[in-house]
Amino acid sequence: MVSTQKKADKTYKVIGTRPVRPDGVDKVTGRAKYGADIQLPGMLFGRVLRSPHAHAIIKKIDTSKALALPGVKSVITHKDLPTAADAALNLGETTDNLKWISDKVLAAEDALFHGQALAAVAAVDKHIAEDALALIDVEYEILEPVLSVHTAMDKKTPSIHDNMKTVDMIARFQVGEISETQINNVASILDLELGDLDAGFKEADIIIEREFETGTYHQGYIESHNGTAQWNENDEVTVWLSTQGAFNARDQLAALLQVPMSKIKVIPMEIGGGFGGKIPMYMEPLAAIMSKQTGKPVKMHMQRDEVLLATGPTSATYIKVKVGAKNDGTIVAADAYLAYEAGAYPGSPVSGGGVSMFMPYAIPNVRALCLDVIVNKTKTAAYRAPGVPAAAFAIESIIDELAEKLEIDPIAIRMHNAAEEGTRRHDGVLAPSMAVKELLEEAQATEHWNAELSDPSIGRGIAIGAWGNGGMESSASASINSDGTINLNTGSVDIGGQRASLAMQLAETLGVEYDSIKPQVVDTDSIGYTAVSAGSRTTFATGIAVIEVGNKIKKQIINRVATFWEIDANALKYNDDGSVSSPDKIINFKEIAAMLPNTGGRIQASIDIQATTHVPTIACHIVDVKVDEETGKVDILRSTALQDVGKAIHPAYVEGQTQGGILQGIGMALYEEYYYDDKGILKNASLLDYRMPTSYDVPFTEIILVEKPNPGHPFGVKGVGEVPIVPPLAAVANAIYDAVGVRPNILPVNPRRLSVLLKEKNNK
Amino acid sequence: MSKKIVISTDLNGDITEFIADERDSLLDALRERIGLTGVKEGCNNGNCGACAVLLDGILVNSCCVMAAEVDGGSVTTVEGIALENELHPVQQAFLNEAALQCGICTPGFLVAAKALLDTNPEPTEEEIRFWLAGNLCRCTGYDKIITAVQEASKSMQKK
Known part of the structure; x- marks a missing residue:
């Protein structure tokens, strides 16, 4: 495997190297403690009873037999939850409504999806807890489920939530902001428009209009959701869990449990993957309530079928796009209609799709109409560049078709329409510095793009995609020990190597060795508010916090040395190697650290920041596929990913993020999908039947990192985690077209779907 | 009960x-x-x-x-694959190659890779991919895991 880095100009000592991660040894020896590894004396085990129906009125829940089982200590239903207000709850990256969260945690009057939690049990042993579930009697009145956006929006279909109004998406979770458009089962609507569509399409020499669908995909983290809670007699609650944001979890728990935030301590354990899916609360509040009832710690750990049934997958989508272009390839107008399944409660990532799909391009006349549609399926959650892969599949398929019909090279047509700094976008924003052209130039120059295809059944596809990235709040603190080592604390959960990337940024700032810094993720009592590890923000935003902490420490060191030497601080210089010098003296970092205790005490600094200088990143995927025309099976033969990262702090982890994102995108393109029957019952709730890619399915992905620095980060970091998942769906679909001449419009394009398309082609 | x-x-x-x-x-x-x-x-x-x-x-x-x-x-x-106070070559290779991101699948991969190298000290890429197909990783895309097993194989040959 080749990995190339197109280097930014500046050279660094630590940044850009590939040290072993600080948490590495614990993770290869099995010592690292993940959420489910917590063991406490007297701990009870909790389990959840789930709805076997996709849509039903809960007439009665009888828990008496379960409670009578020896070893069962607590059985709770929705009435044991504090009454939740119908009010917005700010979760940092997103906003949700407290009542909906509460109903999702334990159903109130209705079960609105297969797998919705109805009751919870805590027992001395996990087997007894499971036995108890079977003893809970529930009476249902089964209702017809609503299973597609088309059915949901049909006027004849009853409203899943009584009297739900369509609200403007900007005010999605406020009460009372009614949109002018009222559509059945549409929770919110966002209509983004720029220019004059009619005039734009009139200018076009060619117009292509296509419909697309994508399936329901799960994030597929290998660690199931878990949470352990201890509710003390003084109403202080400690929670150990795997979460992407300890403060986010604390604030949700405080609102749901009606306990002051300061009385809840969330201890973030190591997290076994999240991809956006470990932001919402599921059974953590239940563990807390059952701990309150029993006085004992309660641990809950989902089974895999529960993860697939009842935690957030991404939205299944229906997207219609119309694009008009001139004969020279100039796109003059684009009109998109996006209807995304939210699941049983509002909040799909449809706006992410509607905004990001056009982000790489400068199009004068654009519209994206985004609908958030309620269906009787599990509530969706964020999944890596939420909402964008499906929308990029649509636009990138059409651009591929445009290129073919206009006989323009697929890279050239994208280059011709590339957005530049200052391009006005349809969401009103002026595009900041991006690297669309730089990335396409690199793609054009790859050996892969220029290699001959060895066989007519092999096709090559290319696609690009954008993601806006996130800023948000981060805190950090660091203290200098007298031996010159440094403890660095942050509140950012480490989901993919952030302890390494943050320690490296502090080491670079202070001019010290990477190994001298001990980075730690600490609990909510021990650091200032820090938003979720999501939105590709952690190395960027918490990185800025860490650099600022380093700068504060440097200033204190200068002042201390000035006092020690009885010299004006302005005469001193902090050097790149961590030493401080005056015109005639020098003292190194270790010597400075050693003198601190006796010259006014050790130095520490802390900071909290709100990062706002994030910029979008662009990714590109080139893929070769071989199609077996008899069976419709698609094999990936070669894969190259290009990505603008701003600056790769730890290139190995950047490559890993890219390779992982590419593979999830390939999974969306070819393999993965939820299968619901006509009653809304999920038929493939296991990792055997929900088919994620294995090591045997794919070749190595060659990585080319392009470094166009972000001017809004001291080292140029942009954020890398999410954008690589965006292009592969269209790249694979375009490669299939190149191989066999049919354009997949429904993903995943598994053998069954591709066979149908191939038959249709052959019958023509 | x-x-x-x-x-x-x-x-x-x-x-x-x-x-x-x-x-x-x-x-x-x-x-x-x-x-x-x-x-x-x-x-x-x-x-x-x-x-x-x-x-x-x-x-x-x-x-x-x-x-x-x-x-x-x-x-x-x-917990039992390290050699006294030294990591097993496959553990060391996972660290060197950044073959883990969240790390939850890592213990399973390490045990599986050790089992492979115990019986087949010089596996081909194809053999490694086939053997490890029973272990799911959602973070890495497998590339660095395969590379790490190749590196471990090489370092064990040297010993």
Whole structure:
């Protein structure tokens, strides 16, 4: 495997190297403690009873037999939850409504999806807890489920939530902001428009209009959701869990449990993957309530079928796009209609799709109409560049078709329409510095793009995609020990190597060795508010916090040395190697650290920041596929990913993020999908039947990192985690077209779907 | 109420006695009764490989073995593959190659890779990919894992 880095100009000592991660040894020896590894004396085990129906009125829940089982200590239903207000709850990256969260945690009057939690049990042993579930009697009145956006929006279909109004998406979770458009089962609507569509399409020499669908995909983290809670007699609650944001979890728990935030301590354990899916609360509040009832710690750990049934997958989508272009390839107008399944409660990532799909391009006349549609399926959650892969599949398929019909090279047509700094976008924003052209130039120059295809059944596809990235709040603190080592604390959960990337940024700032810094993720009592590890923000935003902490420490060191030497601080210089010098003296970092205790005490600094200088990143995927025309099976033969990262702090982890994102995108393109029957019952709730890619399915992905620095980060970091998942769906679909001449419009394009398309082609 | 049973097994080189519920899987017993939480539960269904251990030298998913079955046998978990105070070459290679991101699948991959290299010291890329297809990783895209196993194979040849 080749990995190339197109280097930014500046050279660094630590940044850009590939040290072993600080948490590495614990993770290869099995010592690292993940959420489910917590063991406490007297701990009870909790389990959840789930709805076997996709849509039903809960007439009665009888828990008496379960409670009578020896070893069962607590059985709770929705009435044991504090009454939740119908009010917005700010979760940092997103906003949700407290009542909906509460109903999702334990159903109130209705079960609105297969797998919705109805009751919870805590027992001395996990087997007894499971036995108890079977003893809970529930009476249902089964209702017809609503299973597609088309059915949901049909006027004849009853409203899943009584009297739900369509609200403007900007005010999605406020009460009372009614949109002018009222559509059945549409929770919110966002209509983004720029220019004059009619005039734009009139200018076009060619117009292509296509419909697309994508399936329901799960994030597929290998660690199931878990949470352990201890509710003390003084109403202080400690929670150990795997979460992407300890403060986010604390604030949700405080609102749901009606306990002051300061009385809840969330201890973030190591997290076994999240991809956006470990932001919402599921059974953590239940563990807390059952701990309150029993006085004992309660641990809950989902089974895999529960993860697939009842935690957030991404939205299944229906997207219609119309694009008009001139004969020279100039796109003059684009009109998109996006209807995304939210699941049983509002909040799909449809706006992410509607905004990001056009982000790489400068199009004068654009519209994206985004609908958030309620269906009787599990509530969706964020999944890596939420909402964008499906929308990029649509636009990138059409651009591929445009290129073919206009006989323009697929890279050239994208280059011709590339957005530049200052391009006005349809969401009103002026595009900041991006690297669309730089990335396409690199793609054009790859050996892969220029290699001959060895066989007519092999096709090559290319696609690009954008993601806006996130800023948000981060805190950090660091203290200098007298031996010159440094403890660095942050509140950012480490989901993919952030302890390494943050320690490296502090080491670079202070001019010290990477190994001298001990980075730690600490609990909510021990650091200032820090938003979720999501939105590709952690190395960027918490990185800025860490650099600022380093700068504060440097200033204190200068002042201390000035006092020690009885010299004006302005005469001193902090050097790149961590030493401080005056015109005639020098003292190194270790010597400075050693003198601190006796010259006014050790130095520490802390900071909290709100990062706002994030910029979008662009990714590109080139893929070769071989199609077996008899069976419709698609094999990936070669894969190259290009990505603008701003600056790769730890290139190995950047490559890993890219390779992982590419593979999830390939999974969306070819393999993965939820299968619901006509009653809304999920038929493939296991990792055997929900088919994620294995090591045997794919070749190595060659990585080319392009470094166009972000001017809004001291080292140029942009954020890398999410954008690589965006292009592969269209790249694979375009490669299939190149191989066999049919354009997949429904993903995943598994053998069954591709066979149908191939038959249709052959019958023509 | 189900029955409790006493089990004796060679666990990571030491004879270990423990009490388990008759319904406990080996995974349950290792994690909940003995506290070897390096063995991870991913699916509890034999599909993800996170709970992989060696049972009498054979690679198994410990969620699919009953605890009672290991009485009198030998079990090696991720906690038992390091060589005294030195990491096993495959552990070291995972660190060097950045072959883990979240790390939850890592123990299973390490045990599976060790089992492969024990029987096939110089596997081809194809053989590594085929052997490890029973272990799911969602973060890395597998590339660096395959590279790490190749590196471990090379470093073990040198010794």
